[in-house]
Amino acid sequence: MTPAVAQYRQAKAEHPDAIVLFRLGDFFEIFGPDAERAAPILQVALTARDFGRTGKLPMCGVPHHSVDAHLKRLLDHGCTVAVCDQLEPAALARGVVRRAVTRVLTPGTLVDADLLEPGRSQRCVALWAEDGVTGVAALDVSTGDCLLAEVPGGLDGPQLVSELERLDAAELLLSEEAEAPAGLAPGALRSRRGPELFAAEPAVARLRQRVGSSELVAAGVGGWHAAQVAAGALLGYCAGGRLSLPSGFLRVRAQAPEETMLLDPATRRNLELVEASGPGGPSLLRLLDRTRTPGGARRLRSWVQGPLRQLAAIAARQAALAELQQARGPRAELRAGLAGCRDLERLVGRCIQRLAGPRDLAALRQTLVRVPQVAEAAAPLAAPLVATARTTLAAVPADLASVLERALVEDPPPTARDGGFIRPGYDPELDRIRAGSEAARRYIADLERVERERTQIRSLKVGFNRVFGYYLEVPNSHRQPLPPDYVRKQTLVGAERYLTPQLKEQETIVLSARDRAAVREQACLEQLWAQVEDRAAALTAAAEALACLDALQSLAEVADDLGWAHPVVDDSTRLEIQDGRHPLVEAALGPGRFVPNDIGLDGAGARIVLLTGPNMAGKSTYLRQVATITLLAHLGAAVPARSARIGLVDRIFTRVGAHDELAAGRSTFMVEMAEMAAILSAATPRSLLVLDEIGRGTSTYDGLSIAQAILEYLHDHPAVAARTVFATHYHELTALAGSLRALRNHRVEVVEEGEGPGARVTFLHRIVPGGADRSYGIHVAELAGLPRAVVRRAQVLLEDLEAERRLPSDESPPRQLALPLAVAHPVVAELKALELDGMTPLAALQKLAEWQVRARGDEPVE
Amino acid sequence: MVTPGGRIRVLPPAIADAIAAGEVVERPASVVKELVENALDAGARQVRVEVAEGGRASIRVSDDGGGMTPDELRVAFGRHATSKVASLEDLSRIATLGFRGEALASIGAVARVEAVSRRPGQAAAARVVVTAATVEGPWPDGAPAGTSLTVTELFATTPARRAFLRPARSEALACARVVADCALAAPDVAVELHSEGRRVLRAPGSGVLLDAVRAVFGAGAARGCWPVAEPGDAFDVVGVVGGPGVARGDRAGLVLFVNGRRVQQRSLQAAVENAYRGLLGTGRHPLAVLDLRCDPEGVDVNVHPTKREVRFRDERGAYAALERACWAALRRTGGAATLQLGPPAAAGASSGSAPSGARPVVGPRPEAAVAARPGPALEWPAATPSAAGLPLAEAAGWRLVGQLHHRYLVAETEDGLALVDQHAAHERVLYTRLRERLERRDTADGRALPVSEGTGAAQGWLIPELVELPAPLVAGLPQAAGTLARLGIVLEAFGDTTVRCTASPSGVRPSDVARLVAELVDEALTERPDGGVMRVHRLAALLACHTAVRFGDALAPAAAERLLRDLAATPAPLTCPHGRPTVIRLGDAELRRAFGRPAG
Ligand SMILES: Nc1ncnc2c1ncn2[C@@H]1O[C@H](COP(=O)(O)OP(=O)(O)OP(=O)(O)O)[C@@H](O)[C@H]1O
């Protein structure tokens, strides 16, 4: 076994579940199963390499200078990574280069500024279920923000996944013994640790050690035992990963369930909240994001993830946004001021964690200089949210900026390692050390000239090697005698090397001064950290204020830019939108192409819209548009409509489109039904339901029956009497308007010219009252480029089918829903018509046998 | 009465003949103008214009106005078809922008037009396609209420005229001007222009003219403007006037309307410029957006085929009203007392908050001005030769007056004075030399330059300097030594974290050597994604910054003179390598304006 192989084996043994990146020369190599897992993620070639006695092992590698980009990819794919680096430059190493694991990275516990995503909180979430509740602790180690929540139900509870998505969990910490939460996306990293980490008493003690119990009570989490256990486990996990979480660093908050809306994963996906469904298209968040700072981007993201549920909170944001939207001048100033601000929240976190380098402090300095400018820009604005933020900014102590100004050089290096970042004149002690070594350095630098003069040896040289430092080198060719203070140290082929006591003395001064200066600069840095920490509360509040202003101006900017209007949000159960648009579809189509549409729902009257219309007409778009506008209204934001009035909604449920979760072992239809079941059990009369083509994933009759049953259930059960928009291709359902009082038929209008093949269908994308009777699916298939032969054949088959179906229902125009399920078996008709009187028992028995055969097998007679 | 074309009818010859006829479509911008004016006439609240290749490839204008029925749509492309004029008397009281019934017909004759329109009450929109003046359709279509017209293949059948079109960029600029004019004419309409898929202009349609001015001319210009609202007997004047601080080198900022119609009338322009007499220097023109409003009967718009000029019943009254309104607004706001410094890029002045009535404050604030620009503001071509990057040959003739606070050089120029940032200027001079040296192949052998005359050359040191460097840099020194030698820096490893520097360019202070060497070595060794393309630039800029005279150094007169001359000889003298300005010039005009003297 070569020494390098031994080093690798040890690193891998220490970090068995991590992908180990092992530095060899200019590359970081990955071996064995790690390589097989990493190569496709990193899109590098998989090769093989001789590996000691083990024989050949798979291997891949990445250049060391681009390792960060590769680390990021691995982390994005939920991998834990251990970086085993060289501890010394290969050129300087004697013997084998020393290597050791220098960094262990997991997606939820990153502190490197380069690896963190600026616009997204990085939450590591621990779960602990006990007594019918699940405690959730979500810690962002880059800021110290620690959010606790308690979710009813165990790890298989229906709400848990929604909560995890709202928290935007980057990593999930679970006990080895716990089951995985139901419905979790397969990609998310689940870190497992032994049950001892979750042992209740030590875990709670670990939390209490850092956060006093009075603080916990004040945060409103005093009674949340399960959440406290989860938090304690999380702290233990971080400590194991050598993360420093000083006591003042953690800021515990409670996630109050009544404040924000819980959106289930399907709804977040359907509305493309933070992730676009197709490649290239923007998500809703991207459309809304005109923030200028990372903190603002994170704030906006959390707003979009958790729409508000309380009228007062919505009204407060509306007031601020309405004012900002009008005040274009001040808004422009505000944006200019924010643009110079850096990530204040994380910078403060790095100072408290003692991770901030000189360049981080310079970024902090730059931000602090901008804070007054931002406050001034906000001065003309009166809305309470803005005014409060401004007051907070005005309260930031001004002294810190000037301390940093005096302490740090203009453009300091990223790390403290090489020194040179403290300005001369800031620290007298440092200035003294620097001055002291200066004389010694001059002595050594000048030595060559001085000694040449003294000895008259023109070829005398001053050199340096690592073994005995500075020396004087005299070639053997010299004739002159050497001064007595020359002490011979080494003999070479053509020369001798000497030292003098004075040279050694000066060398010591230089070397020790270098160390002392480094120590002193480090001390200065620590002082600066401490000064930041002393003001952490004010700075963190300022960071929040900046983030809030930034998120607000972003929403105002978008609303102004896209011509959106502020809705009325009240406690009615109305849902009225005039000239509503789907913001993402509209953006994709370009200006002046999207056809606006209205809706008018009222919980007390017309509560359900049954939407029919051809394929490609715009049903799904309309559904998502209604849901998106409702969601935006609950952010307090303006909406893409001429006007809107929206009664407070407690949850938005969407069932749009079908998708497989084969990886999770569930078929398309199973997923659809599971989502539907969850909706029916959780919806309330305050909810908004947007249901697209329920039942399409199975046979027509099954689907139609399920769809009708669901509609009836939503209509008749007061507990789920939610405002509902229901799109379907089952035109038979339109007949329900006759019996379901609160249901209204709407259709998407088309114009048809001509008949049969060659007919032209034009989509008007307009929603109008009334039901549709055709789907024009074949027309769409033709548009999509299906072979002509297929299209023609489909047309013929359709005509046959329609002719058949038209027969029974032709007589009664307002046709009662004739569910094909209810169509009696032909045997029944025969039974009814049978003349029993003229029949022998044997004939009757034969008839009975024949019917049985037919009923069982449904084969044709004879 | 129901006519086949709905409200649009074809004018009888008697009326048609009374209308000034001529060429309507000269270039893409004329198409844009006609279509946007139609949209405004149709009562639109939003008008979106999209052009591709400056309109040569396609122009699309969509509005949310009253729209047309299928019948109207078909008729609208006929000659003399209009809904805006029905009788000869109508011609004398025109309140709409259109009145000839010519525009769509002319466009349809020289291009392919696809028009889609829906009146708000209708379910379906109608679509027609016009090629070579032949209308096909209408067909039903799905579209929002309003009208959209897409014009392609402009002049495809008349290659001679197509050949006369300017390059796409110039045509795009012309389109932008037209759209900007419309945005300024109708501040209550949201007007957008998308060019090559990028939005280049958006006026919010807030009804506040200053918002439109901000969108068109930028936030800085808007801050330097004051509202004008001057009622009169026959003429009302409303709009904004800009102070001298936002004056321009061309007339693109002088935007005049008569009853909302953009006019390019010399006499009216003269009236405004007259009001500014004494405020602006020669060659400077005001920023002013003004609408002269009067009874439609008092003005004849039917005099020019492209409607560029109008005729007043009382020409002198119009002139006088305009001049008086401007003059009064300028005096009232005290605009004459402000002074604007700085290159045009920093044209935004003031930290004042509300633009209305507030007095602008002196002093450029480049970051604010740049950042505050909502999206890309329109870029007018710079008409003054003061844009950065132009040669400054005339500086060779400047007379040095002296040094200010050991920071700036003051020079007398042909017609005023110049302030030179000595550090920035010297940086530019050194940077230019260093780049030449680095790029010259014949010194690529790694030998140090001889110790020689001017600044920036290597200087050998009697006492070498010892510099602390991180070990990896010292280890990499052999790789970097050649490049550094060409810059005049001679280094050898002298310990695992120390190097000995035996020569460095003159101008480098011993106290600074350590930092400079560390940065240079680091730069020379750092692997960059650009593969070192920018390395020459970065090294030269770095060294120039370290070796240039400091902000605060006293300069001997001879050295200062040399600096001015050297600066004049560099190819891009107006900025330092980091992009900051090196020179601020105050011409006669600015000085006169500042002192309230009439222009000479
Ligand atoms: N209001 C609208 N204005 C303009 N175009 C629209 C509008 N609504 C939809 N469209 C266009 O029509 C396309 C199809 O819309 P959508 O997917 O909503 O149809 P659908 O009725 O749900 O069809 P299917 O029944 O096949 O699911 C959209 O991608 C969009 O391009």
Ligand SMILES: Nc1ncnc2c1ncn2[C@@H]1O[C@H](COP(=O)(O)OP(=O)(O)OP(=O)(O)O)[C@@H](O)[C@H]1O
């Ligand atoms: N965007 C539009 N919205 C509604 N109607 C329009 C629109 N564009 C044109 N029209 C109708 O078409 C008619 C013909 O337009 P056209 O521009 O050719 O003539 P005009 O505007 O009447 O006069 P001019 O030639 O002076 O512009 C108009 O009078 C108007 O009724």
Ligand SMILES: [Mg+2]
């Ligand atoms: Mg659909």
Ligand SMILES: [Mg+2]
């Ligand atoms: Mg017109």
